[in-house]
Amino acid sequence: MTSLAFTLDPDAIVRFHDIFICLAKFSDTVALEAEPDLLRLSALNSTKTAFASFVCDREEFFQKYDFSVSRSNGYSFHGQGGDRFYCQILLKALLSVFRGKVDRGKETAIEACHVELHEDYHQTQCRLNIRMDCAMGVIKSYKLTYEPAAIQHAIFDPSSTTSKWSADPRYLKQIVDHFSASAEQLDLYGDDEQAVFTSFTKKITDGDELLKNPIHTSVAATKADFEEFSVEDNMHITINLKDFKAVVFHAETGMATITAQYTRPCKPIQLAYKIPGIKAEFTLMTRGEADPDDTPSSSRATMPQLSRRTAAPVSTTAQASTTDASFRAMTENTPMPPPPPRNRPLRPLHGSSTQDRLSRNSPTNRPSASAASESMEFDSLFVSQDDDRWDEMITNEEPQDILGWDATGQTPLEGTLRDAEPDFPKPKRRRNQTAEDDLGIPPNATHITGSRHGSL
Amino acid sequence: MRFKAQLKNTSVFYKLTASLSSLGKICWMRLEHDVVRFTIIPEQGTQVWSQIPVETIFDEESYALQSNSDGINIEVNISILNRALRSAMGATHAQLRLTKKDKYPLLALTVLTTEWTEGNMALATDKSVQSDTTTGEVIGGRRARDRETRITQEIPIKILHEGTVEDLHEPHCPDPDVHIILPGLAQLKSISDRFTKIAASDAKGGQMGVVAADGASTATGSGAAALSASSAPKLELSANMHGKLRLSISTDDLKIASSWSGLVNPPLDPGHLNRDEYSQLPSERMREVGDDDESGWARVRIDAKDWGRVLSVGRLSPKVVACFINDMALVLYVYLPGSWNGEESCLTYYINSFTT
Numbered sequence: 188m189t190s191l192a193f194t195l196d197p198d199a200i201v202r203f204h205d206i207f208i209c210l211a212k213f214s215d216t217v218a219l220e221a222e223p224d225l226l227r228l229s230a231l232n233s234t235k236t237a238f239a240s241f242v243c244d245r246e247e248f249f250q251k252y253d254f255s256v257s258r259s260n261g262y263s264f265h266g267q268g269g270d271r272f273y274c275q276i277l278l279k280a281l282l283s284v285f286r287g288k289v290d291r292g293k294e295t296a297i298e299a300c301h302v303e304l305h306e307d308y309h310q311t312q313c314r315l316n317i318r319m320d321c322a323m324g325v326i327k328s329y330k331l332t333y334e335p336a337a338i339q340h341a342i343f344d345p346s347s348t349t350s351k352w353s354a355d356p357r358y359l360k361q362i363v364d365h366f367s368a369s370a371e372q373l374d375l376y377g378d379d380e381q382a383v384f385t386s387f388t389k390k391i392t393d394g395d396e397l398l399k400n401p402i403h404t405s406v407a408a409t410k411a412d413f414e415e416f417s418v419e420d421n422m423h424i425t426i427n428l429k430d431f432k433a434v435v436f437h438a439e440t441g442m443a444t445i446t447a448q449y450t451r452p453c454k455p456i457q458l459a460y461k462i463p464g465i466k467a468e469f470t471l472m473t474r475g476e477a478d479p480d481d482t483p484s485s486s487r488a489t490m491p492q493l494s495r496r497t498a499a500p501v502s503t504t505a506q507a508s509t510t511d512a513s514f515r516a517m518t519e520n521t522p523m524p525p526p527p528p529r530n531r532p533l534r535p536l537h538g539s540s541t542q543d544r545l546s547r548n549s550p551t552n553r554p555s556a557s558a559a560s561e562s563m564e565f566d567s568l569f570v571s572q573d574d575d576r577w578d579e580m581i582t583n584e585e586p587q588d589i590l591g592w593d594a595t596g597q598t599p600l601e602g603t604l605r606d607a608e609p610d611f612p613k614p615k616r617r618r619n620q621t622a623e624d625d626l627g628i629p630p631n632a633t634h635i636t637g638s639r640h641g642s643l
Numbered sequence: 644m645r646f647k648a649q650l651k652n653t654s655v656f657y658k659l660t661a662s663l664s665s666l667g668k669i670c671w672m673r674l675e676h677d678v679v680r681f682t683i684i685p686e687q688g689t690q691v692w693s694q695i696p697v698e699t700i701f702d703e704e705s706y707a708l709q710s711n712s713d714g715i716n717i718e719v720n721i722s723i724l725n726r727a728l729r730s731a732m733g734a735t736h737a738q739l740r741l742t743k744k745d746k747y748p749l750l751a752l753t754v755l756t757t758e759w760t761e762g763n764m765a766l767a768t769d770k771s772v773q774s775d776t777t778t779g780e781v782i783g784g785r786r787a788r789d790r791e792t793r794i795t796q797e798i799p800i801k802i803l804h805e806g807t808v809e810d811l812h813e814p815h816c817p818d819p820d821v822h823i824i825l826p827g828l829a830q831l832k833s834i835s836d837r838f839t840k841i842a843a844s845d846a847k848g849g850q851m852g853v854v855a856a857d858g859a860s861t862a863t864g865s866g867a868a869a870l871s872a873s874s875a876p877k878l879e880l881s882a883n884m885h886g887k888l889r890l891s892i893s894t895d896d897l898k899i900a901s902s903w904s905g906l907v908n909p910p911l912d913p914g915h916l917n918r919d920e921y922s923q924l925p926s927e928r929m930r931e932v933g934d935d936d937e938s939g940w941a942r943v944r945i946d947a948k949d950w951g952r953v954l955s956v957g958r959l960s961p962k963v964v965a966c967f968i969n970d971m972a973l974v975l976y977v978y979l980p981g982s983w984n985g986e987e988s989c990l991t992y993y994i995n996s997f998t999t
Binding site for chain 2: 362365367381398399400401402403404405406407408409412
């Protein structure tokens with residue numbers, strides 16, 4: 188029997204929401220891990236090339252934090268090992284619970300948020316209860332379902348890195364702002380004076396499609412504008428631009444200086460920063476031209492070289508081998524766009540898990556990180572040019588099309604609690620993107636959540 | 644074939660490309676010695692033919708064009724060009740040139756900014772407040788120094804041969820029945836958008852009624868018909884030669900109209916016409932019809948969505964002369980504010996009228 192209860196003050200509620208927005212750019216679900224002194228929220232993307240983790244400190248972040256595990260004889264359905272508890276929750280559900288809830292000064296302002304989790308394997312329903320205490324004595328309660336999960340962490344050893352830079356997130360955002368919203372990759376290198384960021388996308392070489400080629404943007408910034416920049420000259424590393432944007436945008440919410448550490452192409456990069464009470468770490472796989480000396484000649488070259496641990500007790504997984512056959516299978520289904528010429532393909536971060544059964548299922552079951560919320564967030568963050576009002580208005584907006592999330596399925600208050608999107612005309616920007624990218628949440632999203640709901 | 648020029652008035656260029664990109668993706672851009680032409684001919688909807696004097700958007704001194712014909716014809720994705728130009732806003736130096744990379748032609752935009760926007764490195768300032776003075780000085784030194792950032796945007800293009808564009812001609816239209824200067828486009832756009840929204844929601848309501856009433860057998864057919872109607876509401880725009888303009892929309896259930904009066908019917912340039920010919924112009928005959936006589940009005944029915952896209956040119960705060968050819972077409976002459984070197988920048992929009 189595990190019980191977890193914590194209380195968030197209004198500031199922490201906003202921080203929580205920011206974290207969920209960021210994690211939603213990596214995955215559909217957040218892994219929640221509770222330990223006596225911390226709460227970790229993390230997400231691993233479907234291709235296992237990016238891992239985002241936020242560690243919220245018990246003392247600094249929470250108003251109140253209670254966590255206890257009492258071992259009983261029964262078999263625990265949910266992941267539980269030692270004195271920790273872990274599960275996964277749909278981000279869409281959490282996002283709608285926390286969205287725009289802190290309207291300071293308004294009569295409905297939230298004064299505190301209490302989250303409680305009671306795991307009881309004698310009950311068929313396990314719920315995460317979220318209670319928002321609002322002004323005027325209004326109380327809003329939400330019950331969310333959670334799922335068991337094999338939680339994996341990317342291992343990254345900062346002490347073995349050779350390249351490091353750090354910069355103000357606003358400075359990085361100004362760089363990122365020059366990139367096309369549809370660009371996929373980001374190449375980074377430094378030379379004598381400059382740090383060069385280049386965004387690019389796979390090229391189309393057919394005659395007629397030529398104009399659909401994405402824009403290729405490079406921004407050369409002076410090294411001196413970085414707080415620190417010690418990177419081997421002319422060593423190119425490439426990461427997914429969307430991941431990088433997600434990091435920059437979140438770091439900006441906390442005005443936290445981002446520190447990047449890495450060794451060389453095809454090895455992971457870690458972007459880390461601290462916001463009071465929160466430690467954020469993003470481990471991203473890089474691609475690029477690997478050092479020829481470093482390339483093993485056997486087919487093992489494509490094999491994972493990093494170890495990973497699960498959230499389960501270390502003792503049981505420490506020996507788990509990274510050459511596990513099941514993982515070889517997993518690395519195969521990582522469709523990535525072809526790399527730039529002569530570059531080696533992007534490899535997933537990898538590792539092993541004691542709960543292979545679960546982890547083998549999870550990457551396939553999980554729809555790829557929701558492009559919907561991603562592009563929506565990016566749009567809202569990116570563009571606020573003064574002349575947006577000239578863009579085409581969207582006429583067919585029906586309020587009932589907006590996805591609301593109702594975790595209980597039967598809350599009588601549903602109608603009044605529904606989160607509605609503000610009715611802004613969306614800026615219309617034509618890009619070389621598929622229709623889905625522009626449409627926001629896919630129409631069948633409700634369906635997905637519905638069926639998941641049923642399966643629990 | 645060579646082209647290279649420094650940009651000036653980047654905000655005009657940026658807004659121009661933004662307005663054009665609402666009508667279509669592919670733009671034929673023709674660089675000539677005196678003017679730059681932008682033409683968009685979408686498969687459906689409004690065409691725009693524009694002519695911008697070189698000095699409106701480029702620095703004349705630096706404008707270098709070499710071609711074995713009169714100009715260089717380029718096909719470019721105008722929204723990509725627009726996106727790239729965003730980087731040039733507020734830059735100290737921006738250059739556009741024709742180049743090649745891996746055999747593919749490009750327009751390369753190189754932008755140099757020497758200072759980032761205000762508020763940059765504010766974090767460092769916060770720190771200096773908290774920490775000791777030594778750090779503050781170092782950071783102060785960093786802030787004071789000129790920062791230079793070079794941005795390169797490579798825009799994929801296609802070079803068109805003279806032969807390809809030979810057959811493209813601006814549409815010919817009869818003399819207009821009514822010509823009138825439109826009121827502010829911001830106002831016109833907000834009213835048009837409002838009307839369109841009301842009509843769209845009304846049609847949708849009606850459609851649901853139809854489906855419910857008809858039952859399963861006919862629901863699909865009538866539903867589809869209602870849907871196509873609702874997706875393309877039509878606005879009626881009419882004007883007379885006495886300074887009046889009317890914008891209306893009607894569905895089965897409602898009709899809304901908005902009227903303007905006291906607008907200007909500009910005189911046409913009588914250069915090549917003698918007095919008799921001038922008085923025989925359709926618009927002059929319309930002028931003779933009384934103010935209160937409906938026969939003095941010329942009207943067109945236009946696609947509301949398309950109209951909304953056309954009106955996006957309002958961001959350039961232009962002067963717009965609308966020429967009505969009754970029941971046939973609406974031609975807008977859009978003049979950019981201010982004239983550079985006496986030559987005016989003009990965008991011409993050809994909008995078809997739908998029959999009732």
